[in-house]
Amino acid sequence: MDFVKEIAEMLAKTNAGLTAEEISGMIETPADTKNGDYAFPCFRLAKTLRKAPPLIAQDIASQLEKPDFVSDIQVVNAYINFYVNKTDTVKSIISQFVENGAAMFKSSIGSEKVICIDYSSPNIAKPFHVGHLRSTVIGNSLKNIYTALGYKVVGINHLGDWGTQFGKLIVAYKLWGDKEAVERDDIKELSRIYVKFHQEAENKPELNDEARSWLVKMQEGDKEALELWQWFCDISMKEFNRIYDRLGITFDSYAGESFYNDKMQAAVEEIREKGLLTTSEGAQIVDLEAYNMPPCLILRSDGGTLYPTRDISAAIYRKKTYDFYKCLYVTALDQNLHFAQWFKVLELMGYSWAADSLVHIPFGLVSLGDGKLSTRQGHVVLMEDILNQAVEKALHIIEEKNPDLADKEKVAEDVGIGAVIFDDMFNTRIKNIVLDLDRMLNFDGETGPYVQYTHARACSILKRAQYNGVSSDIDYSLISDEASIALAKAVGDMGAKVKEAADKNEPYIISRQLIEICKQFNRFYNTNNIMQSEDKQKQARLALVDAAAAAIRFGLALLGINAPESM
RNA sequence: GCACCCUUAGCUUAAUGGAUAGAGCAUUCGACUCCGGAUCGGAAGGUGAGGGUUCGAUUCCCUUAGGGUGCACCA
Numbered sequence: 001m002d003f004v005k006e007i008a009e010m011l012a013k014t015n016a017g018l019t020a021e022e023i024s025g026m027i028e029t030p031a032d033t034k035n036g037d038y039a040f041p042c043f044r045l046a047k048t049l050r051k052a053p054p055l056i057a058q059d060i061a062s063q064l065e066k067p068d069f070v071s072d073i074q075v076v077n078a079y080i081n082f083y084v085n086k087t088d089t090v091k092s093i094i095s096q097f098v099e100n101g102a103a104m105f106k107s108s109i110g111s112e113k114v115i116c117i118d119y120s121s122p123n124i125a126k127p128f129h130v131g132h133l134r135s136t137v138i139g140n141s142l143k144n145i146y147t148a149l150g151y152k153v154v155g156i157n158h159l160g161d162w163g164t165q166f167g168k169l170i171v172a173y174k175l176w177g178d179k180e181a182v183e184r185d186d187i188k189e190l191s192r193i194y195v196k197f198h199q200e201a202e203n204k205p206e207l208n209d210e211a212r213s214w215l216v217k218m219q220e221g222d223k224e225a226l227e228l229w230q231w232f233c234d235i236s237m238k239e240f241n242r243i244y245d246r247l248g249i250t251f252d253s254y255a256g257e258s259f260y261n262d263k264m265q266a267a268v269e270e271i272r273e274k275g276l277l278t279t280s281e282g283a284q285i286v287d288l289e290a291y292n293m294p295p296c297l298i299l300r301s302d303g304g305t306l307y308p309t310r311d312i313s314a315a316i317y318r319k320k321t322y323d324f325y326k327c328l329y330v331t332a333l334d335q336n337l338h339f340a341q342w343f344k345v346l347e348l349m350g351y352s353w354a355a356d357s358l359v360h361i362p363f364g365l366v367s368l369g370d371g372k373l374s375t376r377q378g379h380v381v382l383m384e385d386i387l388n389q390a391v392e393k394a395l396h397i398i399e400e401k402n403p404d405l406a407d408k409e410k411v412a413e414d415v416g417i418g419a420v421i422f423d424d425m426f427n428t429r430i431k432n433i434v435l436d437l438d439r440m441l442n443f444d445g446e447t448g449p450y451v452q453y454t455h456a457r458a459c460s461i462l463k464r465a466q467y468n469g470v471s472s473d474i475d476y477s478l479i480s481d482e483a484s485i486a487l488a489k490a491v492g493d494m495g496a497k498v499k500e501a502a503d504k505n506e507p508y509i510i511s512r513q514l515i516e517i518c519k520q521f522n523r524f525y526n527t528n529n530i531m532q533s534e535d536k537q538k539q540a541r542l543a544l545v546d547a548a549a550a551a552i553r554f555g556l557a558l559l560g561i562n563a564p565e566s567m
Numbered sequence: 568g569c570a571c572c573c574u575u576a577g578c579u580u581a582a583u584g585g586a587u588a589g590a591g592c593a594u595u596c597g598a599c600u601c602c603g604g605a606u607c608g609g610a611a612g613g614u615g616a617g618g619g620u621u622c623g624a625u626u627c628c629c630u631u632a633g634g635g636u637g638c639a640c641c642a
Binding site for chain 1: 569570571572573578579580581582583585586587588589590591592598599601602603604605606607608622623634635636637638639640641642
């Protein structure tokens with residue numbers, strides 16, 4: 001039963017002068033349950049009804065006839081507060097779970113519309129460092145969230161597999177590289193010589209010229225250049241895949257920058273044909289002064305392509321290939337201007353879809369506290385090191401608290417990595433993050449391990465009770481204490497939170513709801529002894545535990561975090 | 568210089584324009600002879616500044632201070 005709808009229809013019959021839909025949008029859920037389950041604020045009616053809001057509330061309330069599912073209606077100042085019967089609240093949630101299982105948190109509102117999500121997109125031949133974590137996990141979570149809402153999602157890893165860094169790398173490899181060392185230490189060795197290149201190039205600018213000429217050779221299809229390029233790509237992908245495997249992340253497309261090499265010319269021609277291209281300081285640009293933005297550079301003065309050229313080509317290609325409803329770009333906030341510029345260029349090209357279907361999903365900067373991460377200066381923290389430390393700590397805690405646990409390594413992996421992922425998506429994306437290992441590896445309070453622990457507890461009860469599925473005849477009236485009701489409501493809210501997370505493109509909405517469910521579960525757990533309750537009541541409580549565990553598992557899965565049954 | 572983002576408790580932060588600004592960490596006091604103490608309960612600690620719009624502003628607008636970022640041939 002949709003309580004909001006029922007209440008709205010009831011209110012629409014009074015002299016409030018609003019339709020049920022309008023009222024529906026005005027109904028609030030009070031932060032404090034003392035104020036009821038639903039509330040209707042009457043402030044806005046003051047203008048049309050020409051009366052003080054508290055009097056309006058009194059007046060409207062007096063016209064209401066209390067339906068069965070409402071236990072009480074109270075007027076507090078300008079609010080009309082509705083209290084839903086506890087049994088009806090619990091029943092409406094658990095019966096949904098009995099009927100649909102975790103599918104109750106999903107939806108089909110996406111109706112199979114296609115959403116492309118461009119995320120992770122690391123640069124080949126550079127180490128996968130903590131700076132790549134955010135795009136990777138946020139993008140992956142959005143993919144899961146949209147999928148749960150019935151969208152068809154295409155996850156795209158737009159690899160940085162072309163460009164000047166390869167020219168530099170080839171020069172560096174030819175000067176200081178060692179095949180065996182590269183094969184042994186793979187990307188670390190590549191990274192070492194890449195950093196060395198930048199150090200040496202400061203005093204020997206001719207190295208940069210050499211790098212450019214190698215890039216030209218790559219573009220001309222030179223055999224040696226392309227073989228080295230392919231080799232670097234293979235080495236990098238091996239490392240990236242190792243990390244993606246650990247994070248449980250997959251992609252539907254790996255079409256990166258090199259994929260668009262033969263597609264950019266057409267895009268450039270199209271921009272030129274549409275009369276948008278002008279020459280400035282030797283380069284080909286699209287002037288955006290009319291939109292209060294600096295010009296968008298399309299071609300370098302030497303004719304080379306640039307970042308916007310590639311993104312424009314890719315967007316056109318993706319629209320043609322996938323006919324997306326939306327295309328999301330999960331990249332750092334500092335690329336704001338870049339996206340605004342090339343989105344505008346596409347719009348000026350006459351692609352009307354560009355304005356509302358291309359969306360930049362920015363997130364805040366990750367720093368070490370003493371400056372920006374920089375591959376060139378070798379100032380990085382490797383993703384793998386962070387993951388290893390987290391897993392190591394998890395294993396240590398398991399040895400301490402639960403030494404007899406089966407599959408310790410696997411569980412430590414789930415918990416350690418869960419902690420890192422959860423920490424990254426606990427707050428709004430836009431916040432800058434100063435890397436703080438103590439915080440990331442803290443397993444107490446509002447953290448991933450807390451959520452996993454709560455889930456393990458719930459599983460443990462179900463296991464002890466030899467619970468196998470809910471029976472259909474549950475006496476919902478046996479669940480009536482405040483903690484149980486609050487837990488049921490937190491579980492029941494998960495579906496709406498998934499929609500909210502998609503609307504805002506904010507996975508933290510899911511993290512926060514998980515914390516809410518767990519908090520309520522632990523409160524419920526501490527105030528009700530489930531195993532020792534009388535049989536009928538035990539059955540009802542077990543159903544609630546089952547629903548809570550399913551909701552937690554579902555939410556963690558949306559974030560890309562595993563939920564072990566014991567830990 | 569121009570543009571974008573951020574500012575809430577010692578720290579990290581939440582709040583579709585609504586009721587007493589909600590949490591976690593740290594600090595401190597407590598809680599199973601009982602389902603997992605990676606837990607739970609309590610205490611203490613508050614919106615950078617100034618205007619405006621509104622019945623009502625942490626939220627919207629303007630000014631201002633502090634911090635971060637971007638702005639031509641890197642991505």
